[in-house]
Amino acid sequence: MFACRQVGKSYRTERGVVNAVAGIDLDVPAGRFAAIIGRSGSGKSTLMAMIGGLSRPSAGTIEVGGTDVWRLSETALAAFRNEKIGYVFQFASLLPTLRLIDNVALPAMLGRRQSTAATYTRASGLLDRMGLGGYLDAYPSEISAGEQRRAAIARALINDPALLLADEPTSDLDEQTEIEIMDELLAVNRELGTTLVLVTHNLALAEQAEQIVHIANGAIVA
Amino acid sequence: MRLLANLALQNLGRRKARSLLLIAAVAIGSGVVFTGATLMRSIDDSMAVGFTRLGADMMVVPEGALTNITAALLTVEPTDLVLDADVLAKARIASVARAAPQKIARVEHSGIGSHHELVDLIGIDPALDFTIQPWLREKLGRELQAGDVILGAGRDAPLGSQLLIFGKPHVVYGKLGRTGVGTHERGVFMSFATLETLAASMPQRPAVLAPGKVTGFLIELAPGATSLQARFAILSAVKGAKVVTGDSSLSGIRQGLAALLKGILALMVLMFASMAVMVSVLFSAIVTERRAELGLLKAIGASGAQLIGVMVVEAVIATGVGGVLGVTLGVLVMRLYERSLVYYLDNIGVPFVWLDLPHTVAFAAAAILLAAAIGAVGALYPAWQASRRDAYDLVRGEG
Numbered sequence: 001m002f003a004c005r006q007v008g009k010s011y012r013t014e015r016g017v018v019n020a021v022a023g024i025d026l027d028v029p030a031g032r033f034a035a036i037i038g039r040s041g042s043g044k045s046t047l048m049a050m051i052g053g054l055s056r057p058s059a060g061t062i063e064v065g066g067t068d069v070w071r072l073s074e075t076a077l078a079a080f081r082n083e084k085i086g087y088v089f090q091f092a093s094l095l096p097t098l099r100l101i102d103n104v105a106l107p108a109m110l111g112r113r114q115s116t117a118a119t120y121t122r123a124s125g126l127l128d129r130m131g132l133g134g135y136l137d138a139y140p141s142e143i144s145a146g147e148q149r150r151a152a153i154a155r156a157l158i159n160d161p162a163l164l165l166a167d168e169p170t171s172d173l174d175e176q177t178e179i180e181i182m183d184e185l186l187a188v189n190r191e192l193g194t195t196l197v198l199v200t201h202n203l204a205l206a207e208q209a210e211q212i213v214h215i216a217n218g219a220i221v222a
Numbered sequence: 223m224r225l226l227a228n229l230a231l232q233n234l235g236r237r238k239a240r241s242l243l244l245i246a247a248v249a250i251g252s253g254v255v256f257t258g259a260t261l262m263r264s265i266d267d268s269m270a271v272g273f274t275r276l277g278a279d280m281m282v283v284p285e286g287a288l289t290n291i292t293a294a295l296l297t298v299e300p301t302d303l304v305l306d307a308d309v310l311a312k313a314r315i316a317s318v319a320r321a322a323p324q325k326i327a328r329v330e331h332s333g334i335g336s337h338h339e340l341v342d343l344i345g346i347d348p349a350l351d352f353t354i355q356p357w358l359r360e361k362l363g364r365e366l367q368a369g370d371v372i373l374g375a376g377r378d379a380p381l382g383s384q385l386l387i388f389g390k391p392h393v394v395y396g397k398l399g400r401t402g403v404g405t406h407e408r409g410v411f412m413s414f415a416t417l418e419t420l421a422a423s424m425p426q427r428p429a430v431l432a433p434g435k436v437t438g439f440l441i442e443l444a445p446g447a448t449s450l451q452a453r454f455a456i457l458s459a460v461k462g463a464k465v466v467t468g469d470s471s472l473s474g475i476r477q478g479l480a481a482l483l484k485g486i487l488a489l490m491v492l493m494f495a496s497m498a499v500m501v502s503v504l505f506s507a508i509v510t511e512r513r514a515e516l517g518l519l520k521a522i523g524a525s526g527a528q529l530i531g532v533m534v535v536e537a538v539i540a541t542g543v544g545g546v547l548g549v550t551l552g553v554l555v556m557r558l559y560e561r562s563l564v565y566y567l568d569n570i571g572v573p574f575v576w577l578d579l580p581h582t583v584a585f586a587a588a589a590i591l592l593a594a595a596i597g598a599v600g601a602l603y604p605a606w607q608a609s610r611r612d613a614y615d616l617v618r619g620e621g
Contacts, residue, residue: 046614054521055614075525081613082523089617093518097232102225107522109225155522 001030001163001195002051007060009046009218020046021218024060028211030162033189033196035209043218044199045090045167051197052165053081065162082111086156086194088185090168093152094140100127101136104155111159119158126154130184146177153184157192164188167199182208226528230536233512241540244504248544248593249551251497255490256589257552260577261559262483263585267400267575278322278353278440280449280467282310282456287438287464300328300342302428304435305463313459317447322351323436325417326405327428333386334377334410342409343387345417345431353440354398354411361396368415370395376407385410388423392416400575494596501600505537509604516608517616526609530602537601538594545593549586 009021021043028034038044049055051062053069062069065084072080087093094103104123108114114122127133130150132143140148149169156164166185170178182205189196198209206212214222234241284303310321325345334341346354348366358372362381366372371385371392379385385392387410398406412420421431430437443452453465509516516529524532564574577585608616 049614052521053613054517054617055612078520078523078525078528081521087521089518089521091514093617095229095515095518097229097236098225102228106225106519110519110523110525110528159523 001028001032002062002064003027004047004051005061007047007050007057007062009043009050009055010058019218021050021057024215024218024220026213026220028195028197030065030195031189031193032211033186033198033209034211034213035198035200035206036213036215037200037203037206038215039201042215044215046218047215048165048167048197048199052085052087052163053077054087079111082107083113083159084162086159086161086164088149088152088156088164088166088169090171094148094155096140099137099139100132100143100151103140103151104158106158107155108158113159123154123158126157127151130154144177146173146180149173149177149181150184153181153188157188157194160192161194163195163197165197165199168201169198170200170202170205178205226532227535230532231539233532233536234540240504244501244540245544245547247500248497248541248596249547251493252545252548252589252593253551253555254493254548255592256549256585257555257559258486258490259585259589260552260556260582262486263577263581264575265483267577279443280441280452280465281438282321282441282460282463282465283438285462285464300326301437302430303437304430304432305438305460307434307436309460309463310439310456313456315452315455315459317444317452317455318441319444319447320350320352320442321439322353322441323347323439325414325430325435326437327417327421327430329424329428331425332388342405343417343420344405344409344411345414346411348413352442354406357398357406358396359399362393366395366413368413368419369393370412370416372396372398372411374398374405374407374409374411375400377410387420390420390423400578494592497593498596498600501537501541501597502603505533505601506604508536509533509608513608513611513616513619517611517613517618520609520613521617526606529609530605533601533605533608534598537597539597541597541600542590542594545590548593549589552586552589 004024004026007021007024007026008019010017010019012018024047026047036044036048046055050057051064051069053064053072056070064080067080067084069077069080094100095106098106101120101123104127105119108119108122109116124133124136127136130153132147132151132154135143135147135151140151143151152169164185169185170181173181185196185198186208188194198205200206212222213220282305284301284305287301287303307323310318323346327343327345328340329343330338330340332339332341332343344354348355354372355366359375360381361372362370369392371387372395373379375398377397379394381394381396383394385394392412398411400407418431418433421427424431429435441452441456443449449467453467456463456465519529519532560576576582
């Protein structure tokens, strides 16, 4: 599904250059569930951001589905993120001024690949699948954190992405909700065949993955 | 895209106090600019009417004729007293460059307007006139001829239509622009020949309509001549005449006002520029506050243009609404202006000519569009900067 070759990310700070990620080589086949684990500040979220086209690497290449992501123009990269990648962030990432159904429909509306009616029908179906069929017109502030996270998964799936990136999606949730969210993500991976990459520092969650990548100090250690 | 426009609108509603303050600031700015521009044009037009006296520097009327400074600025008042039509030509006064004779007859039961309406029939010599014809706003495509009339701006009849005066048909040859002076606004102008022909149909023939008589002359001074020189020359050469001049300080006021208007124009330009800077600073802060949201939009596939679009649409809505409110505020202010300062100006003899409706509407539209454009320009740079940042940095609230 994607391949990283000698990928690195460095930042200039007042104290000098900081290498957040250094020389990573990684291959994840299509349809696989991979977990990237490591301590806070190890560089796992930065690596995921570079794979997803959110943060430009300082070195190396990243190919997703055969596309060299960071050789794309800004416009093509935006279309690529919209069409190929789904994100679930570690924070409540819904737009507070839009209803749930609008939040879920938004990526498809940005991409303009299908009609508004078809988009909203699909958004409604995805929210229904996530158990939020009764909250289509609700605003994010009117539902719980776990429900918001499920809505974010629905939004990530609206364009039927090939790659679903989840950056600590259960970090601030209770145990039961964490299990429900993980079940949803696993179901997406198994039923739809979507490649799933989960960034977490929770080993219990990572153990469910087919491939575990352990990062420390910006490099793969296992 | 409707959803993005809706997002922009909803964002405005999230920070109501801030949005209202922005709208209020733009409303005040655009209101001042709209009001200022409208009043400037009105004052400019009024100066053209009042201070230049339609090209006349002074007026010669029969001694004993009632005059007031307001009318003296522009017109000969209707009177039974008359002067000989050739009195100035015979005098050959060097300080007089041009003299335009006028006959004014105030008549009743003319057939114009209501039955008892008093109508000023004003005769001019088209060859000598320099005060009336320059004000023709529209006219037929030919020269003024016998049987033609020119209507003041306060009278309404289509060009070329027939107008019955004392039962005699006349052709509406032209219409004057707004002058702000009653005699002109409601007057019916015609050549001496037409007026003299008409006199035969009048039940009572006014003295001024006798052949060889006029109500007075509008005078244009020769280059370099002063009104004092001309006054003495006329009074010594023409017996039984009175020379009326305007207040010489008016030209000083006019010059001062012209400078003031230029200053106001510069201030208005500065005000709009400062509004653009203010909107830009505000939207820089808004972009900083919403970095995570903008990053999220970018992460889910919003292009740079779409990100810029959301911010710019939000700014244009706010400043556009501010522009509409500002224009409304400006109209209210001008209503107050009309009741106070315009009344005062009228009282001291300076007619005030409001800008006509089409121009006022055009100014209002321009003020609203300019306010909206300022929003677009002000938000463009911070939005463009945000669109170029890494989505991940934005999502994390950095960059």
